[in-house]
Amino acid sequence: MKRRTFLAGGLAAASTLAMPALADTLDTIKSRKKLLVALDLGSPPFGMTDAAMQPTGSDVETARLLAADWELPLEIVQVTSPNRVPFLLTGKADMVIASFSVNEERQKVIDFSDPYGVIQAVIAGPKDREVKDYAAVVGKRLGTTRGSTNDKEATARAQGAQMVRYDDDATLITAMVSGQVDMVATSPQVMNTANARKPPAPFETKIVMRTFPYAIGIRKGETKLQAALNEWVRKNLRNGKLNTIYKTYHGSDLPAEMLA
Structure with missing residues (x-):
């Protein structure tokens, strides 16, 4: 796996x-x-x-x-x-x-x-972090789910980020809640699930990388x-x-x- x-x-x-x-x-x-x-x-x-x-x-x-x-x-x-x-x-x-x-x-x-259905691939980060463009992701620990569309899009667009890949969304959510990553490349649905578990700072969508049908x-x-x-x-x-x-x-x- x-x-x-x-x-x-x-x-x-x-x-x-x-x-x-x-x-x-x-x-x-x-x-x-x-x-x-x-x-x-x-x-x-x-x-x-x-x-x-x-x-x-x-x-x-x-x-x-x-x-x-x-x-x-x-x-x-x-x-x-x-x-x-x-x-x-x-x-x-x-x-x-x-x-x-x-x-x-x-x-x-x-x-x-x-x-x-439809799903967005987004860059999400704590509400108090200012992210205007992909330059703000350079050098940051950017979590994502290995092999996902979010992984593909972030790897292509967020160059310079320290990519941290997890084997499934559940493990990524744990990393978000425990503060192991600075930002994430994921979907709004995963972000909302993490926020429901009360991470150190609530996440919000910073950049919409792409919208896909599924x-x-x-x-x-x-x-x-x-x-x-x-x-x-x-x-x-x-x-x-x-x-x-x-x-x-x-x-x-x-x-x-x-x-x-």
Whole structure:
């Protein structure tokens, strides 16, 4: 689970992994009568465990909604940000529902459904720290989640920062709360989760690096599965169920253009 390579290198390596002999995944799911979904339970509020140590979060509820609509039991395959693509390519899961932002590098290796949410990649820091531009990050300990889009964007944009990479969002949040980093490259959702745990100084968004849609990740060439997922996403955006899940865990509605 620990990977020392940068996201692009990790994706390139993942693309060379030996692919198992798989039938069409949608047919496999139907014949197996079970849905295997890769979920990151260390990425609140997308995936986490509750007080009873049960999976919860917006992605968990999205996967549960999909399984219910397809009338299948759900099996959660736990992943971290760096191993989402390898787990998918080696057939350990049918799909990935794990705040999986769509970007050009990932699209070279895997395919995606239509987006079902949006996420920002931001630089966040204590409210009392003035950050006007990336120059303010030079020499600072900038925490991020290894292999994430935030890692990629910060590495490219915040040059001169001392990058401190953690294996999952939960560990990054602990670092924020315990004052191990000066600033972070993350999402507003992770920042809000850290603030709820009362760090030494509350964090706020300083720089929005980029806004990404996120979607369900699948293996390339799975046209039947992709079509079925796209139909499911469109249906549940129109009926408001995906927006309800998003608002419950993220505190705001999805962009209006997604719901039209």
